[in-house]
Amino acid sequence: MIHGQLGPAAAAPFSEQILLAFNGQVDIRAAYTWSRDMIINFLCSVVVSPVHFGAPVADGAKLADICREIRELSAPVGTEYRSPDARLNPPHHILRKFNPRWNSQHCRGISKFKLRKHKHDRIPYWSPTDLLGLFISTPGIAPQGATKRNFYLPLTAMYGQWCNQLLDTIHKPAMYSCLWVPGADKFFLGASLGGCVLKDNLVGSWPLPVKRGRYWLVGGDPVTLSGWSFNKKPEIYQTIGNCAETYPIVHLLRNGLDVNNQNVHGLALRKKALKAAQYEDTLSGNFWTRVADPCENCEFLIELHGGDLQNFYRFAGSAGAPA
Numbered sequence: 001m002i003h004g005q006l007g008p009a010a011a012a013p014f015s016e017q018i019l020l021a022f023n024g025q026v027d028i029r030a031a032y033t034w035s036r037d038m039i040i041n042f043l044c045s046v047v048v049s050p051v052h053f054g055a056p057v058a059d060g061a062k063l064a065d066i067c068r069e070i071r072e073l074s075a076p077v078g079t080e081y082r083s084p085d086a087r088l089n090p091p092h093h094i095l096r097k098f099n100p101r102w103n104s105q106h107c108r109g110i111s112k113f114k115l116r117k118h119k120h121d122r123i124p125y126w127s128p129t130d131l132l133g134l135f136i137s138t139p140g141i142a143p144q145g146a147t148k149r150n151f152y153l154p155l156t157a158m159y160g161q162w163c164n165q166l167l168d169t170i171h172k173p174a175m176y177s178c179l180w181v182p183g184a185d186k187f188f189l190g191a192s193l194g195g196c197v198l199k200d201n202l203v204g205s206w207p208l209p210v211k212r213g214r215y216w217l218v219g220g221d222p223v224t225l226s227g228w229s230f231n232k233k234p235e236i237y238q239t240i241g242n243c244a245e246t247y248p249i250v251h252l253l254r255n256g257l258d259v260n261n262q263n264v265h266g267l268a269l270r271k272k273a274l275k276a277a278q279y280e281d282t283l284s285g286n287f288w289t290r291v292a293d294p295c296e297n298c299e300f301l302i303e304l305h306g307g308d309l310q311n312f313y314r315f316a317g318s319a320g321a322p323a
Contacts, residue, residue: 016149016150016281017150018150018151018154018279018281019142019143019145019146019150019151020143021136021143021151021155021158022046022053022054022139023052023053023054023139023141024143025052025053025054026042026053028151028154028155028157028158028279029154029278029279031158031162032154032157032158032161032278032279033161033277033278034161034162034165035165036074036075036165036166039162039165039166040070040071040074043067043070043135044067046063046067046135046139047060047063047064047067050063050139053139054139054141055138055139059138059139062120062138063135063138065118065120066120066131066134066135066138067135069118069125069128069131070128070131070132070135070166073093073094073095073127073128073131073195074093074128074166074167075091075093075166075167075168076168078128080095081093081128081168085098088113090197090202090203091168092168092170092195092196092197093127093128093129093167093168093194093195093196094113094115094126094127094195094196094210095115095116095117095118095125095126095127096113096114096115096116096126096206097113097114097116098112098113098114099111099112099113099114102204107200107201107203107204107205108200108204108205109204109205110204110205111203111204111205111206111208111209112202112203112204112206113203113206113209114209115209115210115213117213118131120134123217123247123250123251124213124217126210126213127191127193127194127195128163128166128167128195129163129166129167129173129191129194129195130190130191130247132159132162132163132166132189133159133188133189133190133191133247133248134247136155136159136189137187137188137189137251140185140186140187140188141185141186142180142185142186142187143185144185146180146182146185147182148265148267148316149281152178152180152187152265152267153178153267153269153287153288153291154279154281154287155178155187155189156176156177156178156189156267156269157176157269157273157274157279157287158279159176159178159189159191160173160176160191160269160271160273160274161274163176163191163194164274167194167195168195170195170197171194171195171196171197171198172194172195172271173191173192173193173194173195173244173271174192174194174270174271175191175192175243175244175268175269175270175271175292176189176190176191176192176244176268176269176271177189177190177191177192177243177244177245177248177266177267177268177269178190178248178266178267179245179248179249179251179252179253179264179265179266180252180264180265180266181252181263181264181265182263182265183263184263186252187252188247188248188251188252189247189248190244190245190246190247190248191244192242192243192244192246193210193211193214193242196210211230211239211241211242212230214239214241214242214246215230215239215240215241216241217241217246217247217250218240218241218246218249218250218254218301219240219241222304223240223304226300226304228240228300233296233297234296234297234299234300235295235296235297238295238297239297240297240300240301241297242297243268243295243297243298244268245266245268245294245298245301245302248266249298249301249302249305252264253301253302253305253306253307254305261305261306261307262306262307262308263308263311264307264308264311265311265312265316266294266302266307266311266312267291267312267314268291268292268293268294268298269287269290269291269292270290270291270292272290273286273287273290291314291315292314293312293313293314294309294312294313298312299312
């Protein structure tokens with residue numbers, strides 16, 4: 001337990017009353033500033049006492065597995081990040097195994113690694129950022145009265161800052177996302193692709209299987225029948241599945257909670273917001289001005305699964321913001 005860190009932060013010149021997370025145990029403003037060690041200690045505390053933090057007893061073993069997997073893939077010394085197997089160099093955050101076809105002298109078109117996967121609820125994971133989103137979302141119950149402004153945006157900012165603490169400086173995610181269901185109090189967090197070394201001379205075509213893995217999280221017949229694929233997508237600059245909304249869409253739209261998908265809401269937050277030393281709630285501040293509309297890939301996936309795009313636009317749910 002991180003004594004003295006979970007309660008309300010010291011008085012600050014902000015106007016919004018941010019709700020507490022994890023069954024009323026975590027002040028999000030304070031948690032936004034936590035160090036890597038504090039974050040890991042907190043995850044371990046949840047594993048030890050899941051009910052205290054809002055998770056069912058039955059999820060204890062799952063949370064323990066996710067916590068271990070996050071630690072193994074995290075900087076600076078995670079055993080899957082900085083593997084004792086020299087063939088898995090350079091260190092980075094994607095779960096991988098060595099490709100015996102690799103030839104460092106002729107690496108064009110060959111990946112040094114093959115993608116390995118953890119599975120939770122039959123959904124594959126291989127990145128600490130995505131596993132962290134799963135861990136935070138597993139208790140999955142938002143406090144009563146939660147809105148975009150008083151809970152989901154600050155929670156997304158906290159999640160993004162925690163991801164930054166767990167990763168090295170190479171290729172941190174560009175976006176962070178949260179999808180939620182008002183009234184049902186269900187939410188899910190996700191990040192765009194990050195933590196992957198991209199230099200061809202070091203890893204060959206390794207980014208390709210990683211991007212394909214993310215595509216197949218949301219790909220399949222519905223996408224193909226709509227005229228799109230891994231190589232053909234609505235958004236020119238990135239493949240389907242690269243976005244921060246990928247895992248949240250899988251959990252809350254594609255896999256189908258017992259809710260109307262038209263009621264699912266969402267937001268996306270740019271990484272530049274996380275340069276702020278503390279969370280700001282003003283609508284003209286660092287965070288609200290870096291909330292983004294969904295890209296074309298996300299618009300396609302949201303509508304494909306019966307979502308309402310109006311619930312995902314930048315100013316939806318932000319009273320007082322421009323229309």
